[in-house]
Amino acid sequence: MAIHLDVCITDTDTRIQLADSQGTIMITDSQTGKNNATRQAICFLLKKQQLVAIGPPDDTLTFDQIITLCPPETIDRDKLAQLFQMDANNKTEPLTDIEVNVAAYHQQVKRILETFGYPLFQKKARSGKVQHRWRKDISQLPFYVDYQESKATIIWEKRTVMRIKAGATLKAEPALNKDGSLGLSARMGEQLRTEHKHKISGLTTTEDILLKSVNEVGLFLYYAGTNSWLVLKDTDGKTIDEWTRVDS
Numbered sequence: 001m002a003i004h005l006d007v008c009i010t011d012t013d014t015r016i017q018l019a020d021s022q023g024t025i026m027i028t029d030s031q032t033g034k035n036n037a038t039r040q041a042i043c044f045l046l047k048k049q050q051l052v053a054i055g056p057p058d059d060t061l062t063f064d065q066i067i068t069l070c071p072p073e074t075i076d077r078d079k080l081a082q083l084f085q086m087d088a089n090n091k092t093e094p095l096t097d098i099e100v101n102v103a104a105y106h107q108q109v110k111r112i113l114e115t116f117g118y119p120l121f122q123k124k125a126r127s128g129k130v131q132h133r134w135r136k137d138i139s140q141l142p143f144y145v146d147y148q149e150s151k152a153t154i155i156w157e158k159r160t161v162m163r164i165k166a167g168a169t170l171k172a173e174p175a176l177n178k179d180g181s182l183g184l185s186a187r188m189g190e191q192l193r194t195e196h197k198h199k200i201s202g203l204t205t206t207e208d209i210l211l212k213s214v215n216e217v218g219l220f221l222y223y224a225g226t227n228s229w230l231v232l233k234d235t236d237g238k239t240i241d242e243w244t245r246v247d248s
Helices: 030-036 077-088 100-115 136-140 184-195 214-222 240-244
Strands: 005-009 013-018 024-029 042-047 050-054 065-070 130-132 142-147 150-158 161-164 209-211 245-247
Touching: 013 100, 024 100, 042 077, 050 077, 077 100, 130 240, 136 150, 142 214, 150 214, 161 214, 184 214, 209 214, 240 245
Parallel strands: none
Antiparallel strands: 005 013, 013 024, 024 065, 042 050, 042 065, 130 245, 142 150, 150 161, 161 209
């Protein structure tokens, strides 16, 4: 199927306008991209053309380019973002509540980005499956979160035990869907906070909190919205992904 585009290339950015008012894709440097970011946009943060995170520009992350996608009003932005997040996390299970037009638009945008040299979700040559393996020496190493409003110290004690040390600061409010409702990540984050409410005062934890995974840590602290394996870092800035990643 042919995709018709109106493209404008300048010294600092590339603007791609989809036909029939089907949205805009802007590829630009980090500073200009920050200025273009809006609540309606989906932002892909890149470093050396590799995806770092999906979400609003954040000064705690290192990136040199931003791809800003502004879908039309006929496309559910939050469900579209969820599909891209699944791509980033190499998840393939089907989502039963995704409309056909959203799924088709998702594939169309990926095809456009690949054509312009940004295969953000390209699978690796072998299996493409990234795994993370706990080791005993990891349990002696503290990892730190400094993302959006959240700050915390985390210890990966056992394979399914993540300890958030007391004194962690939680993000105050989750991002909402277009209709003002809570998205999936926000609901899961709120559920985790409810389960541990006796250990939280205001937005600060008063006791150590035990969770089961890096993903749960992200949901609890800042309602996820990014790849938490790249958020948790040691004192030298090395991510927990780099410490524990195993390419199968």
